[in-house]
Amino acid sequence: MVEHVREDASDPNATEIAFAEQSRRLADLGRGFYSRGWVLGTSGNFSAVITADPLRLAITSSGVDKSELAPEHILKVDDDGKVIAGSGRPSAETLLHIAVARLRNAGAVLHTHSVWSNVLSDAYAGAGGVSISGFEMLKGLEGITTHEHSEWLPIVENSQDMPALAHAVEDSLRRHPGAHGFLLRRHGLYTWGKDLAKAKRHVEILEFLLEVHGHSQK
Amino acid sequence: MVEHVREDASDPNATEIAFAEQSRRLADLGRGFYSRGWVLGTSGNFSAVITADPLRLAITSSGVDKSELAPEHILKVDDDGKVIAGSGRPSAETLLHIAVARLRNAGAVLHTHSVWSNVLSDAYAGAGGVSISGFEMLKGLEGITTHEHSEWLPIVENSQDMPALAHAVEDSLRRHPGAHGFLLRRHGLYTWGKDLAKAKRHVEILEFLLEVHGHSQK
Amino acid sequence: MVEHVREDASDPNATEIAFAEQSRRLADLGRGFYSRGWVLGTSGNFSAVITADPLRLAITSSGVDKSELAPEHILKVDDDGKVIAGSGRPSAETLLHIAVARLRNAGAVLHTHSVWSNVLSDAYAGAGGVSISGFEMLKGLEGITTHEHSEWLPIVENSQDMPALAHAVEDSLRRHPGAHGFLLRRHGLYTWGKDLAKAKRHVEILEFLLEVHGHSQK
């Protein structure tokens, strides 16, 4: 995942190549997260921006066993979450991916359901977030150049009303412009990056820090 | 595991194809669960319904190291648990699979022996079950459309008297018609689904939630 | 690991075939245990009996990274632990394997260094052993047909004086004839079986139960 996949809305051929390449990478990433236990039971969803304007996302279709995630399970959706290419229902959380991609100008948005994101999003729900400070691992977060950083991961209350949840997420992202991710309570972690490689790095860093935090509390 | 394997009792050839296909899938699934540490030491057993009426199950033979589970280790049994095809002794818990398949009209029944199912089935034995509420992961359970769901996993006391245990399981399943699984105390988890893919999803969801619960209690 | 490798002291050719086959199986098993984190840092040692009388063992040579364990790392030793075939130093704990193989008439002896065997062999050192009762998983131990079994895993104090340690182990095995394994304090687990497959099953069962026990104490 070294090269940045070129997005070119004026060249449909380049867009098709980008979609095929992103689908392949999303599938590889998804299977990798599955092996870590971060997306069991068909949970989790992953997206990559194909073109920013108009917004076109490559996103996992709904209900796929991530151990078998393949390029054929990736759909292309527009900025209303409507399917443009591919077969299947788009992820139920497509509106969240669109909201995050827009607000953070992200190239990729990743959502995992790990044990520790579930444990801590519940334990710290009253506080409204989890604070993680002083770890070298924080330096892998975009724009952070020192371990002497205090990262606040907001906890957003979960909801099945997806438009309402999208608004709650947007509201949280606006109130915490420096946050590199957020937790949905008793649900999981959302994070993003300028491209898929950076988003993957953010997932690994935040999941790692949540686990360190979890073991440190006892 | 995307397509639903067609069951057709009136076409023996289709039944043979279904048995071969289910055997292959059960073997893949078993080796996957082994790698997660959920079926160590030849524990665990997995079945898939070949035909519902008369009831014919494809089920793991007894005492197989799940790291090496192969189609040749899968037997076909009838509704008394008698072996119709394949060589080996059927799983000692075949009667439980038959009971569950019948009562829940399941397409597949899966039984794992994980660390957390053992820890929690013992810790909550006095309460008679484990209650898990409010997690998004619950939405992956059949018929559940919201995280605002309270799942009760009954704990059935373990026994070596298999007919008696089967009755205790049937009794529990009748008293808790909404339960998507149950725990055998100091033994493990049983769950099922309309087909093998759905049952696998249920295993992953329930094992995940048990681990979350286990880490949350400390 | 399904067939029992025939041991025939009267047929040298069969013995050579048995040694080659056991070497291959020991290597596969060792790499598998490494992936579980049970034999990190060149720890652990595994043996299989080639002939019982005279006693000839196939045993791992000393200091091998178990992630790379291959048949060429397996030596054949006699009942004094002297190398008969293969190159390398035999495992430092060869005398323990010989002691266990003899006293328990075992076909294979396996020794792992897991996190939980280390944690619990220390926590229960004062008690002299770890008691594990009532788990279905105990049924996978040789001769055990019910979960209503109380398994006592003796804890032997570690020592660098290998002959003395072998005597302490023999003494413990005689005092606890029903034990299916023992722990060396702050060192690890020893278990055995009639053949390599059974010994592997015992390792998995005991390591599993130690982890369950470890998580239950908190």
Added chain:
Amino acid sequence: MVEHVREDASDPNATEIAFAEQSRRLADLGRGFYSRGWVLGTSGNFSAVITADPLRLAITSSGVDKSELAPEHILKVDDDGKVIAGSGRPSAETLLHIAVARLRNAGAVLHTHSVWSNVLSDAYAGAGGVSISGFEMLKGLEGITTHEHSEWLPIVENSQDMPALAHAVEDSLRRHPGAHGFLLRRHGLYTWGKDLAKAKRHVEILEFLLEVHGHSQK
């Protein structure tokens, strides 16, 4: 990783072969550590000495996803940390590797970011180090022949001022000449060995002992 790669400063051809071979081994090792969760989110860095005098290190370039670590990601640097061969920025911690390689006359220096090194380097920061005694696993550390050994892992306060941090590390290594590794607080573990295989063994042993220690405190 069985043979010791010959270092020969007088034979440039041999040096090139050594660099290529070490690059391959470093890449294999890195991907292995990634699978254990010890170098997530592009963290971690690994080096091997190509020639001791003048000092030439093969070292991981900065910001590489260790799941994809390949020989092309390994650079050759001189004793000021300047890149002599390969493309990319050298690891930000190159100065630490040089300091350790020199002071300990090491053949390889490895740095991991595990959960337990982070948890314990923080928990014991006030004590200035973590003491680990009496474990058989300690025998795998260079020069240690008995479990009756007390290993002190100094904790050095983390810093982004790399020359200052290198001095702090050198100071700690001089004050604790017997230490086989050290922890950077809320950062990770550094260890080394006469060659890459020995350094890998040290990583595995120390990470194992940190995890044992972590589970024993509760």
